[in-house]
Amino acid sequence: MVVGILIAIIYSMGSIVDLMMDELFKNPDWDLWIRLFDIDWLDWRLFVVAPMWLLVLLISIIAIWIGYSMLTTPAPVPLEELEEELAAEED
Secondary structure, three states, X not given: OHHHHHHHHHHHHHXXXXXXXXXXXXXXXXXXXXXXXXXXXXXXXXXXXXHHHHHHHHHHHXXXXXXXXXXXXXXXXXXXXXXXXXXXXXX
C-alpha cells in the first residue's frame, strides 16, 4: 500500500504537476531540489515515455517467451501411433 501511494505521488508530481508548472506557471525550475547528476527526474516527458517503453518491453518479453516455448516444445505424438499403442496393450 505504501509503495502504491509513493508511486501515485511521484507519478503525479512528474506528470501533471510538472506540466502545469512548466506550461501554466512558466516555472520550469520548480523541481531543482530533486535534480541529481543534472537530470530533471520529474520531467513530464519522462513520465510519458517511460511507461510506454516498459509496456513495449513487457510485450516483447512475453512474445520472446511464447516463441521460445513454441520452438523448444516437442511435437505431439500422432493419434494413429497412440491408437496402435493402445491396441497393442489391450492384446
